[in-house]
Amino acid sequence: MDLGLHGRTAFISGSTQGIGYAIASALAAEGVRVTLNGRDTTRVEAAASRLRAEQSDAEVSAVAADFAKPDEVRALIASLGEVDILVNNVGLFGLAEFASLSDEEWARYVEVNVMSGVRLSRALLSGMIERGWGRVVFISSESGVNVPADMVHYGVTKAAMIALGNGLAKLTRGTDVTVNTVLGGPTFSDGVAASVAAVADARSLPADEMKRAIIGQNSTTLIERFLEPSEVADLVVYLASARASATNGAALRADGGVLTSML
Structure with a gap:
């Protein structure tokens, strides 16, 4: 199936590993020119080299910027040319007791998880509308719908x-530009894998056993396993494609059935 993506350009924030990297890889496989992003120049260049090695015909560039630092974000935006597909993926994640979380930590989560998308969309959405085509995809989470008690700060930002x-989609009325959100479920990304390995080591358990035990605590999952980053990426690629022209302002799930509501 031709997704109509060949020759398009994409910027994916937070894409040196995990879901972000999987999205970049999947888009590159469709002939999209992708720009990777990470906080550290060495890591983002290494990710770009990895993608080129995996896909010899991929057109890949890399730009470092820490979304917790507005000055670096402004420099990043100034360096970007025309972008057809913006994937707002960068985000912070972590367990914390609500009563112990400081204002400074709340501000850091808002700065990275929310303001990154605000700043990038503000810079790039108008150009998409002027050129007559574009896609903006936010990578949120099922935790933004069912906010966890031990991650209130994370759920609120998601x-x-x-x-x-949803609000930005209303600015695209009558155009071929769409803005949508993906609600990801528990995903075995690089960061999650490292956390599982650390917990398993602390408890002297095999990592696979620890992995099964963690997902087993989720009483609503229908697939009863972690998602792979590529499974989230597949939905993003569809939303970025010409095939998804009738989907706008929506929040679509790649959550493994964790959310129990019908809509």
């Missing part, structure tokens, strides 16, 4: 991403 995507 809920804000859903609201932001």
Whole structure:
């Protein structure tokens, strides 16, 4: 199936590993010229080299910027040319007790998880509308709908991403530009894999056993396993494609059935 993506350009924030890297790889496989992003120049260049090695015909560039630092974000935006597909993927994740979380930590989560999408969309959405085509995809989470008690700060910022995507979609009325959000479920990304390995080591358990035990605590998952990053990426590629022209302002799930509501 031709997704109509060959020759398009994409910027994926937070794409040196995990879901972001999987999205970049999947888009590159469709002939999209992708720009990777990470906080550290060495890591983002290494990710770009890895992608080129995996796909010899991939057109890949890399730009470092820490989305917790507005000055670096401004420099990043100034360096970008025309972007057809913006994937707002960068984000912070972590467990924390609500009562112990400081204002500074709340501000850091808002800065990275929410303001990254605000700043990138503000810079790039108008150009898409002027050129007559574009896609903006936010990578949120099922935690933005069912906010976890031990990650209230994370869930709140992911809920804000859903609201932001829905509001921005209304600015695209009558155009071939769309703005949508993906609600990801528990995904075995690089960061999660490292955390599982650390917990398994601390408890002297095999990593696979620890992995099964963690996902087993989720009483609503229908697939009863972690998602792979590529499974989230597949939905993003569809939303970025010409085939998804009738989907706008939506929040679509790649959550493994964790959310129990019908809509």
